[in-house]
Amino acid sequence: RFFFFFSYLVNIVILREFTFDRQTDRQTDRPRIGWLDTARAFAIVAVLLVHATENLYIMDPAHLNVMSWYSKLFAITGFTVGRLGVPLFLFLTGYLLLDRVYDVGKIQRFWKRNWLGILVTTEIWIVLYDVFLRLFHFQHWSTKELIRDMLFMDQVHMGHMWYMLMIIGVYLCIPFVARALRNIDLKTIIFPLLILSFYAFGIPIIKSWGNAFSHFGDIRSLLDLGFSGGIYGIYIVLGLCVKRGLLHKLGTGILFAGMIVSLLLTIGLQWFSYGHGVAYNVWYDNGLLLLCTLCLFGLFSRISATRIHGICLWLSLNSFGIYLVHFPFIMLLRKVLIPLSVPMPGKVILLWVSVLIISCVICKIINLSPRLGRLLLYSR
Template sequence: MQEKTLTGGRSYYLDIARTIAIISISLNHAVNRTYDNYFGQMEEFLESSYLSSLLKSVATVFSHLGVPLFLMISGALLLHKRMETADDVKRFYRHNLLELFITAEIWYFIMYWFVFFDGISSGYWEAGLADTLLGCVKTMLFLDQITMSSMWYMPMILCLYTTIPFAAMLVKKLSLKALSLPLLLAFLYGMCLPALNSLLVLRDIPPMDTAVHLFNLCSIYYLYVFVGYFISQGGLQRLRTGEVAVLTVLLFALICGYQLYAYSDWVDYLVDYDFPLLLLCAMGLLELLRRGAEHLRGLRPVVTYLAKISFGIYFVHILIMSLLYWHMDFSEWSHLWTLLFLEGVSVGGSILLIALFSGIPFCRRRMFGIKG
């Protein structure tokens, strides 16, 4: 069963997914600037109320659903593309990969100088003009990058795009079922084993090593891409909507509980994209959106607009949020107000800036990735 589309040839449930995804990703950056999410987790847990730690856990887990949703959207859309000839592949590279690469390069350039000028007082000028310019070139060549941490996503998605045409050929020529063995191995060794090892470490038990290295199989991110295609094909249609909803909520609660448990331990651990339950939870969420999108048709103008500018929000919001975080004192603010302020102002400011500059064709297409 192919994905259903509403007006304008757009798939409305994927637009809803994009909107949720960009809110999730921007919230991830706000959460990590509000809480001690990478270091000192146990100290913050002991100093906070249980309700505050629970809020931190829920916000953190939700903020990790954005990347899976974006990757599943890519699978739902790109693996449907016609990839039967060399010309099809060249067309994809020219219209999809190249445009994505150009946009990434523009933002690497902008973010390098953003970090450079905001960090002048830290001694960047001491490197000299030649080394400074060389640093910009190396950043744009994906070498020794000086950029915003959020830009880790671009090399990953560009690598996926280089192989998407061949993945599309495989699912059409062989079917998704024929790929079940490599995908299963990637799931077991790329997700299940790291999750098990995290539990062992939290229980003060040495983790297990493996001779099956992930790069010998495929990136775990490809699991999300294929899952998105699987869902768009109606792969979960045998399950009742109520069952999918209950399972999705239960999975989300289990992940939150696991993250809350990790916060109470001396080992700093954060649920990430290689956590298997996160994959299953994201699957359930996308399936619920696929089935229930038409119940939210009243929100279509707002959702469609936010979906179109979501890529632009991804690039712009981190600059606004970083300026706020670097130059404001939040020490007297509560965690909740800090989180809401960083999220609201950065996303709201991004929408405003994109609206102001999207009238310029170069900004609209090349910087913000707005098509149509």
């Protein structure tokens, strides 16, 4: 009944909004690029999937290894597919922001409109999250801890907020990176990216494999990747490289095969680790995950439809708001779902769909006031 109630809300509230035809960008009046909106819509749905999975399954060998093979496979697969969301967002950032021309005036406008807007929205949600955690007894209220959270000196007790803090740091330097790469051709960019990517994304694969065999010893990279922006900076620069033709010579079949093979290898690597008693929940420093998402991003770019499907467009325009809204409901609904006598995959799907629907409804309501939407959801 819970699920059908929220499905009903979708029919009466959301679907009417999905019927609009906003084929131009609200900021520039330029035609929207449909496949970018499709990729962004997929990304936010994937993020909700990984959060639903990891908040119901306990992702460690002691719990996964005693489950049925299909439930374990569902957990690892859902977790892995969900992990594709953040890399897609980072590719989109590089694709859209690193190919712009930034003079002094545009840098200042970027900071004022984009960076300051995200900062203000993040600070508001830090306060809202702290109030939520106090009201629903997830933690005790502490003004001192709240101040530390707002100054980014402590981790907000919400599993998704690391992304907001990362983006705030990245956005400060986006104009400088764009200017530095403006007149650098693709071949020149690829050379350092290959070296940096081996240490940033290759070593973690070797390490995760080696951890299953204790005699391998500790495997780690000592190369300093800080100046490159680390793994997230590399994702963003790769988004620019895709725009400049990185994948143009690869056929759609090759991209699809690359995506499937790298996805299966990523799932297999985690399965192998759990089977050897080692917890390995794939993170964004895994080269196989990078390759899978890069191929997927390339496949999205092959979408030839000239018009954007209403649902994808709406999810794309509201992806930031959905990201901010959804996590408290993950925390609340998981308490309701855990005791149910429903197979674990069913619980995950129910949590995933329910939170998506609730988040969409709340974003729709908040956006009834454009000013409130800009402030709370960073709507543009």
